[in-house]
Amino acid sequence: MKSFCRFGSRRSQAVLATGVVLAVLLLPYTVRGDTSACDVPDELMQFDDKLLHLAERLRAAHPVKIVAIGGASTTGLAAGSSDLAYPHRLQETLARSYPSPITVVNRGVPRQTARQMLERFPTDVIPEDPVLVIWETGTTDAVRGVDVDDFAATLQFSHSTATVIDFERYLNALHRVGDVNDVNVFPRFEMMRYWSEQNVFNFDGVAKGERAGLAAKVYECIGSKLAEAIRIALR
Secondary structure (H helix, E strand, C coil): CCCCCCCCCCCCCCCCECCCCHHHHHCCCCCCCCHHHHCCCHHHHCCCCCCHHHHHHHHCCCCEEEEEEECHHHHCCCCCCHHHCHHHHHHHHHHHHCCCCEEEEEEECCCCCHHHHHHHHHHHHHHHCCCEEEECCCHHHHHHCCCHHHHHHHHCCCCCCCCCCCCHHHHHHHHHHHHHHCCCECCHHHHHHHHHHCCCCCCCCCCHHHHHHHHHHHHHHHHHHHHHHHHHHHC
């Protein structure tokens, strides 16, 4: 999962993006009960750009507001409740690590393209005056076959200041835009792929009635890894 975009013209307010998410939207999950279930290779937790503005607020113990904008994964649709979605899990994890009052505002709307989400920034994101924005995007664009150049152009709105869907081009576009804009890309897609390859998740034979609880565990892992990524970017 990944994506990003610098928020406004303030370089220190980098958006930690969460972009293309194949596994959460398309696959059921089974998570092992041990705490190592969320582990990923070290190279997936390396972030070059620092969250300087966020670090400043935390050092001063000032209130911190984070906005998560995205699709079904952000809303927690698969788990059946926004309280089980990764934004809420992220808020809980960060609150245990920092004395600042931390609020993560959930602005997820299922099945929207990057362009449709971008159109919501003036009403759903900017008025919240967030210190950090998490943008989960890309899946709907890939499913609908949105032109990759148009997709990349949408992610650069502040440029001046798995098997049947071709996700790879969109993942490459996300990384390319992130490099150009000096914005961290949270590699959720690669994490989900790693967990699948390591049999952390069992994608076969999951009963329909069990999927919501299993999806909630996946969101918990994502929230945990996002919190870790933020801590790394604060160092």
